[in-house]
Amino acid sequence: MVPFTKMQALGNDYLVVEPDQLETPMDGTLVRHLCDRHFGIGADGVLFGPTDRIIERGADTSVALRIFNSDGSECEKSGNGLRMFAAYLRRNYLRSDKFVLEVLAGDCPVEIISTDPWEVSVDMGMAKSLGDLTLETPEGTVVTFDRVDIGNPHAVAFVPHATEELARGVGAWTAHHPAFGPDGTNVQLCTAVDRHTLKLEIWERGAGYTLASGSSSCAAAYSAFRAGYVDRSVTVTMPGGEVTVLIDNDRIHLQGRCEFVAHGSTFDS
Missing domain, CATH: 3.10.310.10 (Diaminopimelate Epimerase; Chain A, domain 1)
Known part of the structure; x- marks a missing residue:
């Protein structure tokens, strides 16, 4: 079984899957199955994290995340994905409204602007x-x-x-x-x-x-x-x-809303 939380930001939808709750390794085959809109849950990608234990240190809190596209490939950065995962962490684990997400492209500071509705700002780094x-x-x-x-x-x-x-x-x-x-x-x-x-x-x-x-x-x-x-x-x-x-x-900041859609579990094959 694969427990998941489905989230969306402006119709760009992702499944949040936590490594500690997954019985099998996360790979391209599993990602494609989960994201298939006819034979799986359906999504544009998977947010796989937190991949390390969370130790909260206020704004210095840093949480690692892997981001997968629906075709099973791993991507370096996703502005919507970062905002959704930030909301997920704030709702389930963190008290601070400011923390850092670690992705393949580097560290991305985030800030929770609002929780009702969920609105998140991300420092997307240098362009x-x-x-x-x-x-x-x-x-x-x-x-x-x-x-x-x-x-x-x-x-x-x-x-x-x-x-x-x-x-x-x-x-x-x-x-x-x-x-x-x-x-x-x-x-x-x-x-x-x-x-x-x-x-x-x-x-x-x-x-x-x-x-x-x-x-x-x-x-x-x-x-x-x-x-x-x-x-x-x-x-x-x-x-x-x-x-x-x-x-x-040349530094870019992104701000927008996201929503929690559903929580559940699905078979992994």
Whole structure:
């Protein structure tokens, strides 16, 4: 049996699974089974943690977490995943509203802004542009992507009207294009609405089309700010809802809501 808690942030859903409650090792096969929306519970990924014993030291508390995509691959960082896991820890284990989450991409300080509703802020770390890359799609459309690294890879393209169709077409084609290396990239189709608002459609390399993504929001906002489309405080709207991204030089802060959906257990195969 696999005990789980299902959470969502703007329609981006994850299963929280604790190592101490798992009878079998967490691997890609189990992740794919759990995340399958027809034969499993269904989710965009798994938050596997805490992977170490928690010793609470207020704001110095540090908790380790592994994040898996629905295809079984392990990802470096997830803005929505970090916010959900922070809420999970605060609800079940911690008294402090400030602590640090350790993921593959490094340490991410978090702060619980509210518990009713749950709202969490994450210091997503430093962003860096790796330069533009121009590709021609199979349909003959030329698209220029700003490659952004915020601990995981992103490719941001600015379009007049960001749509789900573009994400499922151009986004899916781009995510595993050889130009982005063997690990691929997350893809954002972005429209600058005004100086403080972006509209975003997303294709994730490990989960496909998603209703929302925290790290994608950060990458798109950073790219739009560098291009002069928006100011430092940006509301990013996605099909699942909206988040706020604050840009402090090249350091990115993400704030938004998340919810607890269900708790239960499922067979592991």
